[in-house]
Amino acid sequence: MFKIGVIGCGNMGEAIIRGLTKSKTVKSTDIIVSDIDPDKVELMVEKYNVAGTSSNRRVVENSEIIFLAVKPKDFLKTVEPIKDFFTEEKVVISVIAGISIQKIKEVIKSIVIRVMPNTPALIGEGAIAVSFEDIDPIKREEIFHLLKSLGSVVEVDESLMDTVTGLSGSGPAYVFMFIEGLIQGGIKGGLSYKQASELAVQTVLGAAKLVKETGEHPSVLRDKVSSPAGTTIYALHKLEEKGLKDAVISAVEEATKRSKKLSQ
Numbered sequence: 027m028f029k030i031g032v033i034g035c036g037n038m039g040e041a042i043i044r045g046l047t048k049s050k051t052v053k054s055t056d057i058i059v060s061d062i063d064p065d066k067v068e069l070m071v072e073k074y075n076v077a078g079t080s081s082n083r084r085v086v087e088n089s090e091i092i093f094l095a096v097k098p099k100d101f102l103k104t105v106e107p108i109k110d111f112f113t114e115e116k117v118v119i120s121v122i123a124g125i126s127i128q129k130i131k132e133v134i135k136s137i138v139i140r141v142m143p144n145t146p147a148l149i150g151e152g153a154i155a156v157s158f159e160d161i162d163p164i165k166r167e168e169i170f171h172l173l174k175s176l177g178s179v180v181e182v183d184e185s186l187m188d189t190v191t192g193l194s195g196s197g198p199a200y201v202f203m204f205i206e207g208l209i210q211g212g213i214k215g216g217l218s219y220k221q222a223s224e225l226a227v228q229t230v231l232g233a234a235k236l237v238k239e240t241g242e243h244p245s246v247l248r249d250k251v252s253s254p255a256g257t258t259i260y261a262l263h264k265l266e267e268k269g270l271k272d273a274v275i276s277a278v279e280e281a282t283k284r285s286k287k288l289s290q
């Protein structure tokens with residue numbers, strides 16, 4: 027019997043497998059993974075020393091906790107043929123955007139937990155939201171412990187999962203785009219890619235850590251960078267003019283809407 031099973035070894039499945047094995051919360055030999063694509067299974071076995079199979083049924087039958095990491099469109103195709111193996115004592119952790127606990131429970135009998143992680147889980151720096159159905163407190167603690175090995179965990183009401191998806195699920199992509207912009211700005215000013223990239227990445231990392239560690243509102247920290255008649259206030263004015271914050275709020279809203287649509 028394995029402790030953890032992972033069905034779907036794509037971007038998110040790999041992030042979970044790597045996060046769990048790297049943090050040593052679960053031994054790699056306690057993990058079994060499957061994918062419809064045998065090359066992906068082989069890659070996971072090679073890279074992380076986990077057990078691999080082409081059979082989703084084998085994963086379900088032989089695991090206590092099963093992560094579902096297939097695309098929303100593949101949810102039913104994946105689960106329906108093996109639904110009888112999802113028994114009541116098993117725990118299913120679904121990372122699938124837009125598919126509700128209720129929808130999953132319509133197909134299987136297991137305890138279902140809905141999680142929205144993001145790809146930095148790959149390095150243990152994920153932002154992870156979790157919604158539970160009724161679950162005994164010991165199991166709940168166990169799941170929290172497991173998820174903490176992938177990053178920061180925030181419990182939310184399931185009705186907010188679409189918003190979470192729009193903020194932190196898709197969020198890394200927005201930040202990557204911002205980093206790209208900083209790098210290109212630096213290159214335009216004469217820095218090499220290497221110089222600009224190192225400065226841009228550390229600026230985002232440092233700024234994020236400063237918000238986290240001081241607990242101060244971002245606007246307070248922003249004011250501390252802005253000298254009177256200095257460079258920053260000129261840049262901030264330009265960002266307001268170009269609608270940066272407006273664009274970011276709309277991006278979160280659009281992704282939230284899309285997540286809601288996926289759940290219909």
Ligand SMILES: NC(=O)C1=CN([C@@H]2O[C@H](COP(=O)(O)OP(=O)(O)OC[C@H]3O[C@@H](n4cnc5c(N)ncnc54)[C@H](O)[C@@H]3O)[C@@H](O)[C@H]2O)C=CC1
Binds near residue numbers: 035039060097
């Ligand atoms: N990529 C991301 O940043 C995040 C993704 N998610 C969710 O995670 C899920 C997976 O997303 P990605 O990993 O990005 O997609 P992906 O396309 O990279 O991975 C999905 C994997 O599922 C496999 N698959 C498809 N049908 C299968 C089946 N019947 N049996 C076994 N494996 C099967 C595919 O071969 C593929 O390797 C989605 O539901 C998405 O909403 C959630 C949070 C963040």
Ligand SMILES: O=C(O)[C@@H]1CCC=N1
Binds near residue numbers: 191195
């Ligand atoms: O783009 C998507 O649909 C998935 C869900 C959150 C991040 N990636």
